[in-house]
Amino acid sequence: MSGSVAETELKGLTRPGAEDQTQAIVRSPFRDAMRKLFSNKLAIVGMLMIGTVIFVAFAAPLIASQHPDENGVYSVFPRDNKLPPSLEHIMGTDVIGRDMASLIIYGARISLLVGVFAVSLAILVGATLGAIAGFAGGTVDNVIMRIMDIMIAFPTILLALVIVVILGPGLFNAMVAVGIVSIPAFARITRASVLGESGKEYVMAARSVGAGARRVLWRHVMPNTLSPLIVAASLGIASAILDAAALGFLGLGAQPPTPEWGLLLSRNRGYMFTSPWMVFFPGVSIMFLVLGFNLLGDGLRDALDPKLD
Amino acid sequence: MTQYLIRRLILAVPVLIGVTFFAYAMVLLTGDPAAALAGEHLTPEIREAVREKLGLDDPLPVQYARFIGRILSGDLGTSVTSRIPVSVELRLFLPATMELAVAAMSIAIVVGVPLGVIAAYRHNSVTDLGTTFGSLVGVSMPIFWLGLLMLWVFALKLGWFPSGGRIDRSVDLNVITNFYIIDSIITLNFPALLSSLHHLTLPAIALATIPTAFITRITRSAMLDVLGENYVRTARAKGLEEKSVVSRHALKNAMLPVITVIGLQMGILMTGAILTETIFAWPGMGRWIVNAIVARNFPVVQIGVLVFALIFIVVNFAVDVSYGWFNPRIRYN
Numbered sequence: 001m002s003g004s005v006a007e008t009e010l011k012g013l014t015r016p017g018a019e020d021q022t023q024a025i026v027r028s029p030f031r032d033a034m035r036k037l038f039s040n041k042l043a044i045v046g047m048l049m050i051g052t053v054i055f056v057a058f059a060a061p062l063i064a065s066q067h068p069d070e071n072g073v074y075s076v077f078p079r080d081n082k083l084p085p086s087l088e089h090i091m092g093t094d095v096i097g098r099d100m101a102s103l104i105i106y107g108a109r110i111s112l113l114v115g116v117f118a119v120s121l122a123i124l125v126g127a128t129l130g131a132i133a134g135f136a137g138g139t140v141d142n143v144i145m146r147i148m149d150i151m152i153a154f155p156t157i158l159l160a161l162v163i164v165v166i167l168g169p170g171l172f173n174a175m176v177a178v179g180i181v182s183i184p185a186f187a188r189i190t191r192a193s194v195l196g197e198s199g200k201e202y203v204m205a206a207r208s209v210g211a212g213a214r215r216v217l218w219r220h221v222m223p224n225t226l227s228p229l230i231v232a233a234s235l236g237i238a239s240a241i242l243d244a245a246a247l248g249f250l251g252l253g254a255q256p257p258t259p260e261w262g263l264l265l266s267r268n269r270g271y272m273f274t275s276p277w278m279v280f281f282p283g284v285s286i287m288f289l290v291l292g293f294n295l296l297g298d299g300l301r302d303a304l305d306p307k308l309d
Numbered sequence: 310m311t312q313y314l315i316r317r318l319i320l321a322v323p324v325l326i327g328v329t330f331f332a333y334a335m336v337l338l339t340g341d342p343a344a345a346l347a348g349e350h351l352t353p354e355i356r357e358a359v360r361e362k363l364g365l366d367d368p369l370p371v372q373y374a375r376f377i378g379r380i381l382s383g384d385l386g387t388s389v390t391s392r393i394p395v396s397v398e399l400r401l402f403l404p405a406t407m408e409l410a411v412a413a414m415s416i417a418i419v420v421g422v423p424l425g426v427i428a429a430y431r432h433n434s435v436t437d438l439g440t441t442f443g444s445l446v447g448v449s450m451p452i453f454w455l456g457l458l459m460l461w462v463f464a465l466k467l468g469w470f471p472s473g474g475r476i477d478r479s480v481d482l483n484v485i486t487n488f489y490i491i492d493s494i495i496t497l498n499f500p501a502l503l504s505s506l507h508h509l510t511l512p513a514i515a516l517a518t519i520p521t522a523f524i525t526r527i528t529r530s531a532m533l534d535v536l537g538e539n540y541v542r543t544a545r546a547k548g549l550e551e552k553s554v555v556s557r558h559a560l561k562n563a564m565l566p567v568i569t570v571i572g573l574q575m576g577i578l579m580t581g582a583i584l585t586e587t588i589f590a591w592p593g594m595g596r597w598i599v600n601a602i603v604a605r606n607f608p609v610v611q612i613g614v615l616v617f618a619l620i621f622i623v624v625n626f627a628v629d630v631s632y633g634w635f636n637p638r639i640r641y642n
Contacts, residue, residue, distance in 0.1 A: 155617050158614060245451055
């Protein structure tokens, strides 16, 4: 890498009037990371997969053949029930004759929303707690991190189940529950990187010119903890979507007629052996989106981790 | 070492208290136990009587102390739905889940570690890329969906495996420990061993997918780190066989992060067990607790959640302690 930069530099100097070449000399860590990310085949595949789902979610009214009414209810066509995949219904129809493809297209909106919402909640709370714990140290650190330890000791789905039972079943509460169970992971990651950054010279420099603790933490330390958080966010969205789908599957997440993928799968489960497409397509959709975020997260980790250079 | 163990145990105490407290208090938040107990016969008077009997109007710390006291004296309460003591049900369901979890983890280690080693050894090859992609697919699969697909293919279409349960009804087994594999071995009951292994296969493979993927990935990256080390070069330079270099010198040193992941995976495995047991009608803890949560069967939920958390804490404790064995350079101080 350094070799090629030196070469560019030389060329830029020897070839008169080549101002654009100087661009290559300026190396920002962000641009480096992006270049690395876009040279990672698997990460590009991941981005394409996520992009596809985002497109489908936004274009749902244009590409779906059946649409929910203003109350989110889909028309029922009992005579068309359990039709296998065909040109008219590329993913077949379900027990009450709804077009599976349309349900899955609208379901994309839900899964994306669940992933982004749950992880935003987890980052907001988790990163704040982790930053405070790492920066304050001592008793504050101990109290916060022991609470996180306790939360981690419970299997995520179990904790989410109990939270959903407390809050009541439903899509929004399921998103909150999945968000809450992801908090400890973000708290731990943020704390670790805040601890790592706090000892560095630039923090001392900021302090010595009289910056207050809060300014040092939020303006100087936190921006430098972003890389691990970005990676964790991408992977976190993946597991949040899976957890929410599992809640839907267990009947405690989204409620009918919401076309949430986990719920669709669970409602059609009884027909698995006679009409497998009703179970196959919702599951493939979940896997497609989750895999997209996992591939992206993996690529981001490779791109943002300076240790791998 | 002893000193470290003691310190580590002392550190675990607040977490233990927290976990038991949460297990108790959380469940009270899910609804009124009096209502759950009294069912449809609930009148204000009955409700008051039940609350009085359970001591639900006492301050939470008092209730918690009583809860712990009860557990320590061996009384885990009685299931609201089945009216069977929770301890009896636990003795039935916990071994089933542990059997499933141990089988899944064994599969994950036996498959994941070699895959990771090969991927690292052939770094950047097609094999490596395929393994990376495959393991990402593994962690991205909804386990309940995979389970259903496996049932459809291997139980229904091919008929190779049974679709649920732990053992054929027609097979007699003298149940001692409730670990069917162990029971059939100690009673030298070959048909029972065969039948329980037969029933265990599908759910164990389904449950093993995620840990296998994780173990493969972590083994790969740990091996990549280690293979570049000087002592590996030294081992090669002194003419050791490549097999010995990889397995004796590199792998043993790469095991530390792998062990950590195995410990952390236990929590994820328990989560997976809850879903796997639901799909494969496996009579274990996961199904037991999910049913109890839905039915507001609070004594079962309290104990079940507690047991899951305890397993997680114990496994991670064991992982911490095992570090020293894998890397003697780690000093416990």
